[in-house]
Structures are given as C-alpha cells and as structure tokens.
Amino acid sequence: MADLRTICVVDVARYGESLMAAGADILVDRIDPDRAVAIIQGVTRGQLRFALDTVGRDTAGKLQEALSRTGNKSHLVGLGGLPKAKAENVLHHQVPLKAFHDVPKIGESLMTWLEKLLLAKRLITPQVEHTIGGLNGINRALDRLRKGTITGKRLVVPLQNHTMLRQVI
Amino acid sequence: MEVLTDEESRQLMESMTNPFTRLAHNEKETAGLLNSSQQVLLIHRPGEEYKLTQNQGIPEQKAEHEILVKVIAVGLNPVDWKGPDYNFGLPALPWINGRDLAGVVVKAHKNLRRIRVGDVVLSPSTDYRDIRKAAFQEYVVSTEHNSARVPADFDVLSSAAVGVAFVTAAMALGICCGLNFAVAKEPRGAPDLFRLAREVDPQAFAADIRDEVLDGVKESERPKPGDWIAIWGGEISPSEPCYG
Numbered sequence: 001m002a003d004l005r006t007i008c009v010v011d012v013a014r015y016g017e018s019l020m021a022a023g024a025d026i027l028v029d030r031i032d033p034d035r036a037v038a039i040i041q042g043v044t045r046g047q048l049r050f051a052l053d054t055v056g057r058d059t060a061g062k063l064q065e066a067l068s069r070t071g072n073k074s075h076l077v078g079l080g081g082l083p084k085a086k087a088e089n090v091l092h093h094q095v096p097l098k099a100f101h102d103v104p105k106i107g108e109s110l111m112t113w114l115e116k117l118l119l120a121k122r123l124i125t126p127q128v129e130h131t132i133g134g135l136n137g138i139n140r141a142l143d144r145l146r147k148g149t150i151t152g153k154r155l156v157v158p159l160q161n162h163t164m165l166r167q168v169i
Numbered sequence: 170m171e172v173l174t175d176e177e178s179r180q181l182m183e184s185m186t187n188p189f190t191r192l193a194h195n196e197k198e199t200a201g202l203l204n205s206s207q208q209v210l211l212i213h214r215p216g217e218e219y220k221l222t223q224n225q226g227i228p229e230q231k232a233e234h235e236i237l238v239k240v241i242a243v244g245l246n247p248v249d250w251k252g253p254d255y256n257f258g259l260p261a262l263p264w265i266n267g268r269d270l271a272g273v274v275v276k277a278h279k280n281l282r283r284i285r286v287g288d289v290v291l292s293p294s295t296d297y298r299d300i301r302k303a304a305f306q307e308y309v310v311s312t313e314h315n316s317a318r319v320p321a322d323f324d325v326l327s328s329a330a331v332g333v334a335f336v337t338a339a340m341a342l343g344i345c346c347g348l349n350f351a352v353a354k355e356p357r358g359a360p361d362l363f364r365l366a367r368e369v370d371p372q373a374f375a376a377d378i379r380d381e382v383l384d385g386v387k388e389s390e391r392p393k394p395g396d397w398i399a400i401w402g403g404e405i406s407p408s409e410p411c412y413g
Binding site for chain 1: 313
C-alpha cells in the first residue's frame with residue numbers, strides 16, 4: 001500500500017490466509033484486544049502514527065492506545081465510531097464522504113482510478129452472495145445481516161430484470 | 170455483399186476496442202429500458218420494514234452532469250439496516266435507502282466526457298440526503314463523477330458491492346491520513362487526494378468537512394515509506410487497492 005507497512009487485527013483463523021495473500025505484513029488475532037495492542041506497539045517500536053478502525057468505538061479505542069504519543073501527531077480514522085476521549089497527540093478523523101459527491105474533481109479522480117484498477121485487476125473485490133426476490137427480497141436479506149450470520153462476504157441483490165437486461169445486445 | 174454504414178462501422182470498431190461493458194449504443198436502444206413509473210422500497214418509520222411500493226415516479230436529472238441509471242443490482246451495506254433500526258440517515262419520511270448499485274446508463278448528456286448512454290456503471294451513492302440517488306429503486310440518478318464503468322471481463326453483479334467500500338477506504342487513507350496513491354506504478358494515474366483537495370476552491374467543501382479535508386493532516390505528517398498503519402477489522406471490505 002504505497003510503501004506503507006500494514007498490521008491487521010482480525011480473526012486470523014478465518015481471514016489470515018486471504019489477508020496474507022493480499023499482502024498484509026503482520027496479522028494479529030483480535031481475540032485478546034490488550035495483547036493485540038501490545039503486539040502492535042512492540043512490532044512498530046512505539047512508532048505507530050496511523051490507524052484505521054472499521055468496527056466501532058471500542059476497537060477504535062484500542063487502536064488509540066497503540067498509537068505513538070510523541071513527536072509528530074498520530075492519526076486515528078474511525079469508520080464505525082471513535083473513542084469519546086482523545087489521547088494526547090492523537091487526532092481523530094471521520095471520513096469526509098461528502099467530498100466524493102460534492103466536489104467533482106475528487107469524485108472523478110476516484111472513479112477513473114477505480115476503472116483503471118478494475119481493468120488492471122489490481123483490486124481485491126469482496127466475495128458476494130446473490131439474494132433472491134429483487135427489491136422485495138431486501139428485507140429478508142437485511143435480516144441476515146442484522147443477525148450477523150453473513151461473514152466474509154457481501155450480499156448483492158439482482159433486480160428481477162437483470163437477466164433480460166444483459167441480453168439486450 | 171453487406172456494407173456497414175458509417176455509424177455501424179464506428180460501433181463495430183468501438184466494440185472491439187472498448188474494454189468496458191456496454192449494453193446499448195444510443196438512446197434509441199435504451200428507450201426500451203425506460204418505463205413511465207417504477208417500484209421502490211420505502212421506509213415509513215424507523216424500526217419498520219421497507220415496503221415495496223408500485224407506480225412511483227422516475228427520478229429526474231437536474232443538471233448536465235447527472236445521469237439516469239436503470240439498476241441491475243444493489244449491494245447491501247450494514248447501514249441499510251442500522252439506519253432504520255437506530256433512526257439515522259433518514260432526512261424525511263417516507264424515504265428510500267440503499268448505497269451501492271450497478272446498472273446501465275439510460276440517459277446522459279452528450280457533453281459528458283467519460284460516461285455515455287449504454288455504459289454499465291457502478292455508482293456509489295454516498296449522497297443519502299438526495300432521494301433520487303438511493304439504490305432501492307429501479308431507476309437512480311447518479312453523476313458522471315460518482316460512476317465508474319465496469320470492465321467487460323468483470324462480473325456486473327459483483328461490481329454492485331465495490332463502490333462505497335472503495336470510496337470509503339480510499340478517502341480514509343488518502344484524505345484523512347494523507348497517503349499518496351500517485352506513487353503506485355501499476356496502474357499509473359492514481360490520485361494524490363491530499364494535493365488534489367488543495368487545488369479546489371475551499372468553499373466547494375461543505376463547512377462541516379472543510380477542516381478534515383484541508384487541515385486534518387499536515388504536509389509534514391504525511392506517511393513516509395516504511396511507516397506503519399494498523400487496521401482493525403475490515404475483513405469483508407478489502408476493496409481498497411492497499412494490498413495490491
């Protein structure tokens with residue numbers, strides 16, 4: 001990732017293989033969060049300055065503990081929430097998604113890059129499961145997400161016309 | 170011997186060189202894909218199920234850069250159930266949700282440079298305040314700058330699960346952390362979002378994100394080769410090229 005070294009906290013038994021294949025440098029199992037923080041601090045020699053949490057406030061708080069408190073500012077990005085208290089020298093970030101749709105220059109740069117990545121097959125895209133019933137099946141599909149029974153893949157809802165559409169030409 | 174017209178030979182040449190999926194060549198061909206009404210999924214109250222509703226209007230384009238997309242597939246995100254359950258992301262009621270979609274462009278202004286009628290696109294719908302752009306309906310308004318064409322060798326249905334995760338990851342790293350993607354050698358042409366954002370009129374950014382975009386990370390603090398980043402979770406949305 002642009003010469004960054006990545007240390008990923010995940011369910012290693014389940015996702016370790018695919019994340020290693022994807023190029024993660026270090027994997028840490030998520031089962032013991034305090035131990036995960038200790039491992040991150042040890043491996044990075046206390047020099048971690050960037051952290052991204054995709055889960056929620058509690059795990060973002062754990063990442064905050066692992067960030068460096070000295071020198072340059074450290075940066076914590078939370079996709080699912082951020083800890084209430086800011087640690088010294090740590091800046092909190094939420095993704096300013098509005099810039100994607102409000103500012104054409106930003107959106108266009110991301111979409112043309114995405115096209116290039118897909119063409120060059122440089123993007124690891126998620127596994128998907130197709131649901132049935134089109135729009136009408138979305139309630140049931142969302143129930144499965146709600147119950148947490150879907151892991152490691154995304155649900156995609158083909159609308160009922162999709163086969164017809166694909167035969168137009 | 171059958172001779173191709175100029176238009177037919179142009180289309181043939183294009184189909185041989187265009188690496189993206191196209192389902193039609195022009196508006197005449199997409200006319201058959203247009204209806205006078207559509208069905209949508211409406212949420213009437215937080216905590217309730219979505220209700221399939223017939224005979225709704227087709228969303229209208231209001232600007233040259235807006236396109237009309239006939240939805241082929243919708244990608245589901247956790248926010249699609251969390252929003253209704255915890256009562257957020259609902260600017261009015263009833264409302265339409267849905268943030269990820271792939272579809273075929275059925276209307277587009279001729280002046281657009283990249284997207285044309287007939288293109289199959291994936292369109293991350295981050296603008297949840299604009300009901301025309303929500304994915305849980307048969308026709309969606311998107312914009313050229315929020316749509317990516319789907320390569321011919323990439324599964325269209327799978328492309329519906331790519332957009333929001335990609336945009337979120339790219340902006341988290343490129344804007345919040347200041348990571349420069351432009352140093353990547355393959356493919357060339359990746360953006361340096363940090364630099365790009367500073368070339369834009371600051372007023373273009375909404376007041377509540379301006380500081381994050383323009384002052385979140387300082388030039389001197391941007392990641393350098395060999396720096397570490399720790400990532401917690403994200404097993405199902407590694408659609409960022411970060412590991413590429």
